[in-house]
Structures are given as structure tokens and as C-alpha cells.
């Protein structure tokens with residue numbers, strides 16, 4: 001079995017990734033399949049932490065466009081990510097992987113608050129740490145929170161699980177001529193405005209020399225394969 005390329009990684013899962021073919025909320029079979037793939041990576045001896053999004057439940061921008069105050073709506077979005085984090089925790093523990101959820105918005109009867117050094121200790125002990133509530137601040141996204149946590153946790157790479165197997169010149173589900181890139185620079189991503197991650201997240205990754213690996217989260221085993229340098233993915237450096 002090829003050895004893993006990285007020792008410590010952060011996996012960013014969007015809310016959409018947990019939705020499967022549904023148009024709202026969580027699809028248990030999808031969440032279980034992702035948990036199995038994370039277990040595959042943990043079994044390789046890689047330290048894994050996860051940032052989950054909340055777009056399958058609530059997005060601040062959508063709340064604001066229907067008349068809510070943006071900061072209030074973003075708090076709701078962050079609470080949505082906590083629900084997803086708990087669902088992912090439950091699925092991971094069913095596969096036998098020990099986990100902890102840490103929330104950027106403290107809610108002590110549900111999960112731990114975010115404490116970087118404690119998170120680090122959990123990871124050293126082989127626990128998967130799931131970071132919930134994004135950065136804890138409105139006007140940010142969970143992509144930016146993922147780049148932030150990956151930098152704080154001194155991860156070797158940020159894995160972004162998407163609906164397709166890398167970064168394309170156009171949406172390959174709509175344009176059959178879309179070209180898939182194997183490697184891109186951060187500046188390419190910013191200049192071409194490729195809608196994979198927001199600019200704040202890419203800039204933060206760039207400043208911290210954090211490679212971003214974009215792969216298909218719905219292809220069973222892809223996270224484990226990519227961790228061993230196999231399969232299809234795009235590396236942003």
C-alpha cells in the first residue's frame with residue numbers, strides 16, 4: 001500500500017456535500033460514505049481534522065436577502081454547521097473513529113469550545129477533530145474558516161471535497177469541453193475567478209503556503225486514494 005503523502009490534513013466538507021441527491025438537509029447514506037472514506041485516511045496513520053459547512057441548511061446571504069440582518073443570519077448559518085458537525089461525528093464514531101467536535105461558538109453542553117492546543121492534542125491521539133461554527137464571525141465562509149484552521153493546526157494540506165474531481169475551466173456538468181487542471185497556482189485561481197473557494201480562503205492558504213487539493217468527495221475511496229497520490233485531483237500551490 002503506498003504511504004500517505006501528508007501527515008496532518010484538514011478536510012473541508014461543504015453542506016452540499018452532505019446533502020447527497022436531496023435538495024435540503026442531510027442524507028444519511030452520503031454522510032456514512034464520507035465517514036468511511038475519512039476512516040480510510042485515518043487508518044493510513046494520517047492526522048485528520050474537518051471543517052463542515054452549513055449551506056445544506058442555512059446560508060447567511062440568503063437570510064439577508066430576505067430581509068434579515070446579515071450578522072444575525074450568519075449566526076444562523078454557523079449554527080447550521082454545528083448540526084452538520086454532530087451528524088458527521090455520529091457517522092464517524094459508528095465506523096469506530098474517535099472524534100471530538102469543537103465549536104467556534106461555545107455551547108458547552110453540546111461540544112467542546114474551539115481551543116487550538118486541545119485540538120492539537122486530540123489529533124496527536126488519533127482523534128478526528130471536527131471544527132464547527134466556522135470562524136465564529138459573521139461575513140466569513142466556512143472555506144475561509146477551513147484555511148484558517150488548517151493554518152492554525154499546522155496542517156500539511158487543505159483538502160476540498162467537491163462534486164467533481166478537480167478544478168475545471170468551466171462547470172464540467174454543463175460544458176463537456178471543460179478542461180481539468182492538474183496543477184494551478186493560487187494566483188491562477190484568484191485571477192480566473194474559478195468558483196471553487198472564495199478569494200479570502202485562497203489568499204489565506206497562499207500566505208501560509210498551504211497546498212489546496214481539490215477532489216471528488218462523492219467518489220467512494222477518493223479521499224484515501226488522493227492521500228496516496230492516486231486518482232484524479234487538482235493541486236493548488
Ligand code: UDP
Nearest residue numbers: 015053054055059060074077134135140142
Ligand atoms: N458562516 C459565518 N462565518 C463563518 C462561517 C460560516 O457567518 O466563519 C455562516 C454564513 O452565513 C454561511 C453559513 O455559515 O452562509 C454556512 O457556511 P457556508 O456557506 O460556508 O457553508 P458551505 O457553503 O460550505 O455549505
